[in-house]
Amino acid sequence: MNKIITLFFLIMFFIGTDTFIVSPLLPILRESFGISIEQSGWIVSAYALGYALFALIAGPLSDAWNRKKVLLFGLLGFVIFTLLCGFAVDFWTMFAFRLLAAIPQLVQPHKVLKAMGVATAGLAFSQMLGVPIGSYLATAGWQTPFILIGCCTFLIVIWTAVLLPALPPSMQKQKAPSIRNRYRSLLQGSTPKVAFLAYFLFQLGNFAAFSFIGTWLSDKFSLNVADIGTVILFLGLGNTISSLFGNSLVNKVGPKHSLIYGVTFIGLLYLLLPYLPSVTYVEITYFLIFLILGMIFPLMMSMLQTLSATARGTVSSLANSSMYFGTMVGSFTAGMLYAHSGGFISVSLFSVICFGVSLILFLRSGVLNINISQSL
Secondary structure, three states, rough: HHHHHHHHHHHHHHHHHHOOOHHHHHHHHHHHHHHHHHHHHHHHHHHHHHHHHHHHHHHHHHOOOOHHHHHHHHHHHHHHOOOOOOOOOOHHHHHHHHHHHHHOOOOOOHHHHOHHHHHHHHHHHHHHHHHHHHHHHHHHOOOOHHHHHHHHHHHHHHHHHOOOOOOOOOOOHHHOOOOHHHHHHHOHHHHHHHHHHHHHHHHHHHHHHHHOOHHHHHHOOOOOOOHHHHHHHHHHHHHHHHHHHHHHHHHHOOHHHHHHHHHHHHHHHHHHHHHHOOOHHEEEEEEEEHHHHHHHHHHHHHHHOOOOOOHHHHHHHHHHHHHHHHHHEEEEEHHHHHHOOOOOOHHHHHHHHHHHHHHHHHHHHHHHHOOOOOOO
16 A cells, blocks of 8 residues: 555656646746747646646546556656657747646546545645756756656556556446536536636636746846756745645634635735845745645645535546646736736736635635535
8 A cells, every 4th residue: 555655646746747847947948949938838838738628538537447547548648748848849849749748637546545645745745856856957958857757757657557456437337427417417506617717716826926937036036947946945845844734724724714814825925926035035935825825725626526426536627627727828828917017026916816816706606615524
């Protein structure tokens, strides 16, 4: 069991590193490919678009297929196209390879091992260690992180094939409803519709700000890619600590108050962020932002999971798809705002507005009235 938990942790670590690595690399990629700020945002959007589209289909299918096979094929595709990212020669080849490298989290670890914290910890450590290490390696060439991630994940594919047992589907194929009917059933009533819209808007604001961290740090403080990686180390440290201890704090404060206080505090910090005078203050602020994010992100996922007890793969897919559609739209919008409307100040303000509307919708959806104690 410990080996399987470690396996899922490493899967999420490398997927998370690949997901987040582009942000600190954007200044180098912009220079290497000779593209504008707006175009650089589309490098982030490409991965998000591929993930969002695949997730809508993959999750429902994973409810009816052997999940080990789905996971293996998904990881293998991830390996191939992540490696190809390291050999991209221009903006369009990088865009295409990032699009194809997108892999949905097809098998939710908590559905197999009741270990959602393992997946969260893997993503958190990818921010704390994976992305900074990738940034340091990028000083030898921006291609290096992609090639290394691809090679390491290929070893994980072999380990998965040998170690992971067959994971039978949660519902029999002959009884499984169509993908369309699963989504229709899930979205019946106003509560799930409003809740997923709220989640989309939260991630829209979250990734609009995150996508241009590297660009802003490079422009404001003249940081190189290694220095940007050090800043992200503090970001990941906050997320990691939160993934380990945040759950108990949420249980003490209560889900509703945790969500209200957390989203409000993050909004205030993002309003303050563009005006900070030094990198040290930026590191402290990002540490606090992602410390809180590490608590409220699993809370939001737990709220969404209460919407269905029988189609959790479909819920996870729609949540992941909402997040990555938010990433796609957010990175594109942030690129436009950054280039034409006051730089990172306008990006931060946009994120704060998204957070505020998201919080209002979550409170009005009624999802917080559902008992989520067993999901936390």
